[in-house]
Amino acid sequence: MRTYDFAAVGLGPFNLGLACLTEPIADLDGVFLEARDDFSWHPGMMLADATLQVPFLADLVTMADPTSSFSFLEFLKRTGRLYPFYIRESFYPLRAEYDRYCRWAAAQIAGVRFGRHVHRVEHDGEAYVIRARLRNGDTETYRASRLVLGTGTQPHVPAAVRGLDGPMIHTADYLGHKAALQAKASITIVGSGQSAAEVYLDLLEDIDAHGYHLTWATRSPRFFPMEYTKLTLEMTSPEYTAYFQALPLDTRDQLLREQRQLYKGISGDLIDTIYDTLYRKQVHGEVPTRLLTNTELSGAGWDESRGAYDLELRHTELDEPFALDTEALVLATGYRPHVPGFVESIADRIRWDERGRYAVAAGYTIDDREEIFVQNAEEHTHGLVAPDLGMGAFRNSIIVNAMCGREVYPVEERIAFQEFGVPARSEVPV
Structure with missing residues (x-):
């Protein structure tokens, strides 16, 4: 049986972004399994005038690779809408337009498999064995060295x-x-x-x-x-994420409650x-x-x-x-993260916190072997950046670099003017 370098379960914007960023990497072989029959992003809220709350630069790839052929601007050019978007003079795409963009990107990825409901994952001693059920009741089996879990959140x-x-x-x-x-x-x-x-x-x-x-x-x-002021937006930064991760669990949970209006x-x-x-x-x-x-x-x-x-x-x-x-x-009433049922059979390979949640490391892994990555399941460890479309490409850059063992996409370490922790002692000229 073919063994992929990784298998990604779920195809929301974050795993779709991973698909786009890994597509041109010749030595990284992945498969993307999605239960739905095609890409669909919040179809129940696809209101005619609704826009994203983030600028178009927060697309699937641009913040990792502005030259990518999967960018939102490339989509507009290919579909003859670049000039109308330019004349519209708004950074914020329509939600329906973003959905069309994601469908366009998904259609170009060879490794995407729609209509595959993953119902069981096991480890055979060397790799993960993923079993997916098709619409007709048949079962397909995939084998991969790593997993990327992007199963999203559920209505609360x-x-x-x-x-x-x-x-x-x-x-x-x-x-x-x-x-x-x-x-x-x-x-x-x-x-x-x-x-x-x-x-x-x-x-x-x-x-x-x-x-x-x-x-x-x-x-x-x-x-x-x-709240969308510029200094507040600096909280969606590598520095604040690192600061948040280092806080005690109770402090992180309290901050998430207090920061709701930020995101x-x-x-x-x-x-x-x-x-x-x-x-x-x-x-x-x-x-x-x-x-x-x-x-x-x-x-x-x-x-x-x-x-x-x-x-x-x-x-x-x-x-x-x-x-x-x-x-x-x-x-x-929003959405909440959930642990999919298929994780039960590999639960002993996963780190859990004292509240039964994934114990997510800085590099988005949830196991000591650094083989299982998560997408948008780390709000309790990484803070408000977890569901932010604008930080999806940043997270995927870290995941891609880890899987490749080299820097494929440069990752910014410092972008903020402000400091979030106790500042280092410095000499001020007098």
């Missing part, structure tokens, strides 16, 4: 509504259920961040035509804009658009909508006879409970 459903009946959806499935939502008399969005804001605005635009009542409830004390907030332009839309609609009369801050979802029930949810809410600052009825419930 809060404990308060887990297992609840009724037409409850997560924003991940929004577009497929939009028509059914708009047929209801009332819709409530629970959560915060960019997805919540995009869904709220999308439903707000159509509120007059459908006549539903729209509520947006967030636990946050306000609708936080994502899970709402774009300022979107917040302003929501306000302007509310103002424009209010000119013609009261808008049947409510924006509730400091509101935590503590429980819920589904009343089949009324076709409605009874939401139990609590005002966090006043510590007072209140109730809300709604016919439709949309969870904008």
